[in-house]
Amino acid sequence: MAELRALVGVKRVIDYAVKIRVKPDKTGVVTDGVKHSMNPFCEIAVEEAVRLKEKKLVKEVIAVSCGPKQCQETLRTALAMGADRGIHVEVPESEAERLGPLQVSRVLTALAQKEKAGLVLLGKQAIDDDCNQTGQMTAAMLDWPQGTFASKLTLEGDKVTVEREIDGGLETIRLKLPAVVTADLRLNEPRYATLPNIMGTN
Amino acid sequence: MLTCDRYPVRRLPFAEVSEEDLAFFERIIPGRVSTDPCELKLGNVDWLKMVRGCSKVLLRPKTTEEVSQILRYCNKRNLAVNPQGGNTGMVGGSVPVFDEIILSTALMNQVISFDTMAGILVCQAGCILEQLNQYVEERDFIMPLDLGAKGSCHIGGNVATNAGGLRFLRYGSLHGTVLGLEVVLADGLVLDCLTSLRKDNTGYDLKQLFIGSEGTLGVITAVSILCPRKPKAVNLAFLGCPGFAEVLKTFSTCKGMLGEILSAYEFMDNKCMQLVENHLRLSNPVKENPFYVLIETSGSNAGHDEEKLTNFLEQVMSSGLVTDGTVATDNTKIKMLWALRERITEALSRDGYVYKYDISLPMEKLYDIVLDIRSRLGQSAKSVVGYGHLGDGNLHLNVTANSYSSSLLKAIEPYVYEWTARHHGSISAEHGLGFKKKDFIGYSKTQEAILLMQQIKGTLDPKGILNPYKTLPSSSS
Numbered sequence: 103m104a105e106l107r108a109l110v111g112v113k114r115v116i117d118y119a120v121k122i123r124v125k126p127d128k129t130g131v132v133t134d135g136v137k138h139s140m141n142p143f144c145e146i147a148v149e150e151a152v153r154l155k156e157k158k159l160v161k162e163v164i165a166v167s168c169g170p171k172q173c174q175e176t177l178r179t180a181l182a183m184g185a186d187r188g189i190h191v192e193v194p195e196s197e198a199e200r201l202g203p204l205q206v207s208r209v210l211t212a213l214a215q216k217e218k219a220g221l222v223l224l225g226k227q228a229i230d231d232d233c234n235q236t237g238q239m240t241a242a243m244l245d246w247p248q249g250t251f252a253s254k255l256t257l258e259g260d261k262v263t264v265e266r267e268i269d270g271g272l273e274t275i276r277l278k279l280p281a282v283v284t285a286d287l288r289l290n291e292p293r294y295a296t297l298p299n300i301m302g303t304n
Numbered sequence: 305m306l307t308c309d310r311y312p313v314r315r316l317p318f319a320e321v322s323e324e325d326l327a328f329f330e331r332i333i334p335g336r337v338s339t340d341p342c343e344l345k346l347g348n349v350d351w352l353k354m355v356r357g358c359s360k361v362l363l364r365p366k367t368t369e370e371v372s373q374i375l376r377y378c379n380k381r382n383l384a385v386n387p388q389g390g391n392t393g394m395v396g397g398s399v400p401v402f403d404e405i406i407l408s409t410a411l412m413n414q415v416i417s418f419d420t421m422a423g424i425l426v427c428q429a430g431c432i433l434e435q436l437n438q439y440v441e442e443r444d445f446i447m448p449l450d451l452g453a454k455g456s457c458h459i460g461g462n463v464a465t466n467a468g469g470l471r472f473l474r475y476g477s478l479h480g481t482v483l484g485l486e487v488v489l490a491d492g493l494v495l496d497c498l499t500s501l502r503k504d505n506t507g508y509d510l511k512q513l514f515i516g517s518e519g520t521l522g523v524i525t526a527v528s529i530l531c532p533r534k535p536k537a538v539n540l541a542f543l544g545c546p547g548f549a550e551v552l553k554t555f556s557t558c559k560g561m562l563g564e565i566l567s568a569y570e571f572m573d574n575k576c577m578q579l580v581e582n583h584l585r586l587s588n589p590v591k592e593n594p595f596y597v598l599i600e601t602s603g604s605n606a607g608h609d610e611e612k613l614t615n616f617l618e619q620v621m622s623s624g625l626v627t628d629g630t631v632a633t634d635n636t637k638i639k640m641l642w643a644l645r646e647r648i649t650e651a652l653s654r655d656g657y658v659y660k661y662d663i664s665l666p667m668e669k670l671y672d673i674v675l676d677i678r679s680r681l682g683q684s685a686k687s688v689v690g691y692g693h694l695g696d697g698n699l700h701l702n703v704t705a706n707s708y709s710s711s712l713l714k715a716i717e718p719y720v721y722e723w724t725a726r727h728h729g730s731i732s733a734e735h736g737l738g739f740k741k742k743d744f745i746g747y748s749k750t751q752e753a754i755l756l757m758q759q760i761k762g763t764l765d766p767k768g769i770l771n772p773y774k775t776l777p778s779s780s781s
Contacts, residue, residue: 117636118635119634294632
């Protein structure tokens with residue numbers, strides 16, 4: 103049984119199917135009372151981590167979310183999908199607006215070291231800001247190799263082979279663990295959170 | 305294969321369309337008279353590809369006045385007319401049997417008004433249901449009905465067939481939600497009952513006659529309908545049940561614990577799941593079970609609804625009524641779960657030739673008929689499935705085979721209808737009678753009732769030009 107711990111970042115964003123409306127004072131978009139859910143790429147990252155655990159290549163899946171109280175819903179979804187633990191880094195609503203990739207990657211770096219994670223799995227970008235920076239910054243801060251836009255991931259011993267979707271097509275790279283990998287759309291199809299698990303998280 | 309070749313039906317002595325007729329129509333609706341064989345081909349065949357007419361003329365009026373002039377002329381000339389909406393009907397009622405003129409509402413697609421205070425929508429009969437839903441959703445309302453055909457069906461057709469659908473459990477029948485109608489009668493007379501009032505007890509409620517009349521008493525040209533407010537919180541639970549008894553007990557528990565927030569209760573058997581998995585590549589979100597139940601809640605307060613739903617789910621899971629399930633709160637997942645139920649019809653079409661039955665039965669007996677038919681047909685059928693609006697006591701029983709077979713048909717009919725009649729059920733819960741089921745009306749209605757219906761038809765359409773060969777058995781039989 104592997105000793106590898108996977109740290110998965112999950113972000114709470116406005117649901118992908120919602121029609122976005124700009125606030126009347128034009129300072130942002132309406133978020134009050136609007137349906138939120140886990141960022142689709144984060145879902146794919148969680149799914150991949152859980153699959154690795156099911157294959158007994160990963161020992162523990164730890165989900166992390168930074169933000170106000172409602173992030174706990176997102177963490178519950180991750181737990182219901184099969185994550186073992188959820189860590190909520192609470193940031194009050196007033197300051198949450200200023201949370202960006204730089205701040206989140208600092209948090210993930212600290213947690214990866216504290217939890218002795220060997221693999222950090224993130225979504226390639228969030229659908230609200232489309233920054234596509236957190237994974238890369240986290241890898242730089244940890245001084246770990248990175249495999250971004252992963253459409254295929256294979257763990258073999260202390261190495262991970264990542265097939266990446268790039269402009270010219272597909273690129274395959276091999277990284278030595280510990281490493282940061284960001285998930286792209288075709289990495290997998292996330293499972294539905296099933297009731298017994300959902301009940302367990304309440 | 306033409307309907308008239310497959311089924312024993314003789315053309316009634318209507319006139320045949322002549323060059324003068326075409327010229328007249330061209331004067332009334334210039335550029336919208338079609339005799340193009342390709343366009344006619346689509347209009348002559350129903351969605352299920354079970355019936356095929358041989359009409360040579362397709363008319364596309366834009367206004368009620370045009371419909372009125374067309375019908376007045378056809379009545380005088382004794383030309384048969386087939387009103388056609390989205391052509392998504394399940395009983396062969398929307399396409400010609402012979403060469404009836406197709407009167408399409410496709411271009412009567414304007415919204416006339418929407419009262420945002422009362423939620424009353426007034427629109428022409430050719431508006432597509434899904435588009436109407438989008439229109440009122442932008443104004444914070446929803447249509448009171450929803451069905452799998454929403455992307456193609458017209459509201460006029462929905463009203464003419466008294467369509468049921470997935471929201472029936474919560475919002476009720478079109479007989480309740482339709483406030484007014486504008487109908488053109490067989491002789492061209494425009495009957496304006498298009499009021500937008502909730503309450504109006506002044507005389508006989510004529511619009512009720514036309515709702516569900518399947519285009520045989522008049523052509524609906526405009527509809528006034530009451531729309532409910534868009535729910536702020538919608539949740540969908542997809543559950544697996546070990547047996548039909550558990551499906552029923554879950555429904556009972558559901559009504560007790562979810563009560564007023566329940567908006568849909570649908571069920572499907574495992575064979576349905578296999579069909580959508582195989583033919584449409586959809587994936588089962590839960591463990592394999594003999595039955596699956598879809599429960600939708602709609603309410604105005606997310607927290608309140610989630611709490612009720614969580615309590616309900618805890619109850620049914622701990623008591624073993626439900627062995628597995630998943631819950632969706634966001635739109636994308638909700639649509640994906642609904643697709644498993646809404647696209648069964650599509651998967652069945654891909655499985656082969658479909659024998660389709662839509663019956664109302666007492667709830668405890670609802671699935672017995674599926675088991676009975678399955679064992680009765682044995683190997684001669686490819687798939688025998690049951691699914692439907694359990695909450696309304698409405699079963700969709702479907703049998704598929706590789707191709708049409710009259711011997712298989714004989715094994716199913718009239719056995720299915722006799723079974724239904726024995727339990728005082730309806731041989732057509734929501735699909736209507738159309739062409740396919742008109743001769744079986746006797747299984748669910750008395751002779752006196754049928755006679756009165758024929759008298760009413762005779763009064764409103766003495767020449768019988770509106771949608772002939774359908775809905776009622778001919779007076780002589």
